[in-house]
Amino acid sequence: MNGDFTLGPSPAERLNRARADMRMGLPVLISDHLVAAVETLSPERLAALRALGPLTLCLTARRAGTLKARVYDADVARIRMPDDADLLWLRALADPADDLRVPMKGPLEALRGGDADLARAGIRLAKSAQLLPAALMVAAPDPAPDGLTRVAAREALEAADIPQAFTPVSAARVPMRAAEAGRLHIFRPDDGAEEHYAIEIGQRDRSKPVLARLHSACFTGDVLGSLKCDCGPQLDAALTLMGHEGAGILLYLNQEGRGIGLANKMRAYSLQDQGFDTVEANHRLGFEDDERDFRIGAALLRKLGFSRVRLLTNNPAKVAMLEANGIAVTERVPLKVGMSRHNEAYLATKAAKSGHIL
Numbered sequence: 001m002n003g004d005f006t007l008g009p010s011p012a013e014r015l016n017r018a019r020a021d022m023r024m025g026l027p028v029l030i031s032d033h034l035v036a037a038v039e040t041l042s043p044e045r046l047a048a049l050r051a052l053g054p055l056t057l058c059l060t061a062r063r064a065g066t067l068k069a070r071v072y073d074a075d076v077a078r079i080r081m082p083d084d085a086d087l088l089w090l091r092a093l094a095d096p097a098d099d100l101r102v103p104m105k106g107p108l109e110a111l112r113g114g115d116a117d118l119a120r121a122g123i124r125l126a127k128s129a130q131l132l133p134a135a136l137m138v139a140a141p142d143p144a145p146d147g148l149t150r151v152a153a154r155e156a157l158e159a160a161d162i163p164q165a166f167t168p169v170s171a172a173r174v175p176m177r178a179a180e181a182g183r184l185h186i187f188r189p190d191d192g193a194e195e196h197y198a199i200e201i202g203q204r205d206r207s208k209p210v211l212a213r214l215h216s217a218c219f220t221g222d223v224l225g226s227l228k229c230d231c232g233p234q235l236d237a238a239l240t241l242m243g244h245e246g247a248g249i250l251l252y253l254n255q256e257g258r259g260i261g262l263a264n265k266m267r268a269y270s271l272q273d274q275g276f277d278t279v280e281a282n283h284r285l286g287f288e289d290d291e292r293d294f295r296i297g298a299a300l301l302r303k304l305g306f307s308r309v310r311l312l313t314n315n316p317a318k319v320a321m322l323e324a325n326g327i328a329v330t331e332r333v334p335l336k337v338g339m340s341r342h343n344e345a346y347l348a349t350k351a352a353k354s355g356h357i358l
């Protein structure tokens, strides 16, 4: 820990506070601007922000593309909020739920020039709070209001580039149907974000690469047995294979919905019911196809003392990511289970658009 922050919050801790504030609907101070997430903004707070000056709505270029708004800053768009626009206007721009029913949301006046990093940082924070990636921004008065969390735009943007450090918190034996010799380890990131789990099976044999799986949380597939994806059967099959082999390591990464969170994943599912595929649905919401931080898996494997793995996956991006982060993947072991008529199109889209091997 940096000595300057022995008692007060470090930049990483302030960022985590800012995420929590955004989820509550509180604006945060990013450099010299007040920024609030559209999804959680109340009418009262909107009125208070409006009293401070002209308001700017920050969206991702993905969302702006669907709305046919001009994008002057590559990945983000800044849109002037008209004086007569209300919370419903903001929400309709942030949330694609009613796009098909109300296709024309304009005219939208896109802003150019000035510092786009503020908008970028606001969106980054909203995403990391697993909210819709849309933020409302206004220049802060001087002096800035008391009690708000303050972060620098640069800190919010650079946070994504800093690999997280994890502390092992606790571990215990958990005998499972698939393998009686199971042990569950809990890891907590030092910046207070989501915990991740490792399920270790059997006795380690360090002479050969371990059978490993990086599993991303899927409440619908893992717990409910949803037929829309193949996650549940993949989880069961991975543990069963490790049980048969007598050894293995399964990381259960809390990156629900490829990192967009369960609420946004259900928004994506609604869009899929309107006819969009899994990738298009993410884009219409303003996300990339995959928002997961793949470095976490490598960091946890290293922490557990594994440096060579035989990776159970159909996703070559996972292999490349582990290799790039210092874990040798000696073999890719395909994991093709759980296909059904409900997920046929989903799996075909992942093969066509996300590089998965069918």
Ligand SMILES: Nc1nc2c(ncn2[C@@H]2O[C@H](COP(=O)(O)OP(=O)(O)OP(=O)(O)O)[C@@H](O)[C@H]2O)c(=O)[nH]1
Pocket (backbone or CB within 6 Å): 214, 215, 216, 217, 218, 219, 229, 230, 231, 234, 255, 256, 257, 258, 259, 260, 265, 268, 269, 278, 282, 312, 313, 314, 315, 318, 350, 356
């Ligand atoms: N955003 C979004 N996430 C989804 C959808 N369906 C499943 N997921 C999430 O996708 C993640 C699983 O990712 P997959 O792409 O199936 O698998 P992978 O982990 O990349 O690759 P494999 O190792 O081959 O399974 C989980 O976090 C699921 O919650 C969807 O339609 N939209």
Ligand SMILES: [Zn+2]
Pocket (backbone or CB within 6 Å): 218, 220, 221, 222, 229, 230, 231, 232
């Ligand atoms: Zn799933």
